[in-house]
Amino acid sequence: MDEPLNFEYEVLKHYLHKEMWARAGLIEIVANLMRICFIFAIFTAILIPNAAFSEQFYYFEDHKLARNPVVCTFEFEDANLPEAKDQLLQETKEAISDWQNMLVEYTGNEDVWKMQYKVFPKENQHDFFAEYDCDITVYFEQEPPKEDIRVSGYTDAFSFGLSEIVIFYREPIFADETQNSVTLQNFEAIGFRNSIDPYVGETIRHEFGHALGLDHLPKEAISYKYKEGIPIGSSIMIDDYEGLPWDIVFEITEYDVMALVNLYGEDGFVDPFTLLFLDLIGYVVLVGIILLIVYFVIRRRKRKKFEFR
Numbered sequence: 001m002d003e004p005l006n007f008e009y010e011v012l013k014h015y016l017h018k019e020m021w022a023r024a025g026l027i028e029i030v031a032n033l034m035r036i037c038f039i040f041a042i043f044t045a046i047l048i049p050n051a052a053f054s055e056q057f058y059y060f061e062d063h064k065l066a067r068n069p070v071v072c073t074f075e076f077e078d079a080n081l082p083e084a085k086d087q088l089l090q091e092t093k094e095a096i097s098d099w100q101n102m103l104v105e106y107t108g109n110e111d112v113w114k115m116q117y118k119v120f121p122k123e124n125q126h127d128f129f130a131e132y133d134c135d136i137t138v139y140f141e142q143e144p145p146k147e148d149i150r151v152s153g154y155t156d157a158f159s160f161g162l163s164e165i166v167i168f169y170r171e172p173i174f175a176d177e178t179q180n181s182v183t184l185q186n187f188e189a190i191g192f193r194n195s196i197d198p199y200v201g202e203t204i205r206h207e208f209g210h211a212l213g214l215d216h217l218p219k220e221a222i223s224y225k226y227k228e229g230i231p232i233g234s235s236i237m238i239d240d241y242e243g244l245p246w247d248i249v250f251e252i253t254e255y256d257v258m259a260l261v262n263l264y265g266e267d268g269f270v271d272p273f274t275l276l277f278l279d280l281i282g283y284v285v286l287v288g289i290i291l292l293i294v295y296f297v298i299r300r301r302k303r304k305k306f307e308f309r
């Protein structure tokens with residue numbers, strides 16, 4: 001009589017044993033996997049900066065457009081420089097189409113690099129409802145603040161690819177301009193002329209490079225020629241001119257375009273995952289608001305009923 005029991009017990013023990021071993025094996029496997037992941041993480045942490053450097057492309061961290069951007073700007077008035085408005089709005093339009101055309105030309109992909117340009121009336125500036133749809137917003141100011149006199153423009157980059165560009169459009173007067181040899185080493189403005197900076201187009205293109213996700217090129221990259229011999233010495237993303245010829249014309253080079261294609265891929269600005277995530281946040285907030293409204297309505301109704309009785 002005992003035997004079947006024993007037998008069953010043996011079978012059970014066998015299976016238990018097997019189960020235990022299986023679990024022990026699983027734990028072992030998981031532990032090993034974790035070890036491998038840990039070692040892999042350390043290796044990638046060491047290797048990634050080197051890999052990025054060997055590619056010689058320079059990006060902003062965590063700043064990337066998630067969709068085809070809407071670029072917004074505003075009409076403005078400058079009594080001393082009445083031509084400034086039309087000229088700067090036109091320059092901005094051209095800067096956008098320059099970046100766009102270079103990207104289309106390089107990838108042969110027409111639709112995925114589209115940027116929409118909107119000019120709002122002056123009074124809509126800093127109006128949330130006018131600007132809510134804008135990914136890149138461009139503002140124009142006459143001069144930089146005193147403490148930032150070297151700067152001819154800047155870009156504030158935010159998450160989800162949003163950014164704000166400010167362009168200072170008056171022509172600066174440099175300290176060493178009175179001497180015959182103009183160098184770009186002493187880039188300290190001592191005042192501003194009543195004229196538009198002839199380099200304002202370069203400034204706008206440079207700030208757009210930031211808005212699209214590009215960082216400055218470090219000095220050691222400037223003398224470097226990219227694979228296939230593409231020079232990056234005149235890249236619009238250079239901000240340190242020391243040692244460069246003073247008459248150099250900075251432009252959107254094929255190198256800058258390659259950097260963007262490297263950042264976004266051939267498929268362009270649209271990042272479906274970020275868009276989905278943003279949509280989800282939108283839905284969660286919407287559902288949350290509806291639930292709150294329903295909750296308060298029900299509570300009020302209940303209270304009323306109670307008071308009525």
Ligand SMILES: [Zn+2]
Nearest residue numbers: 206210216239
């Ligand atoms: Zn810059």
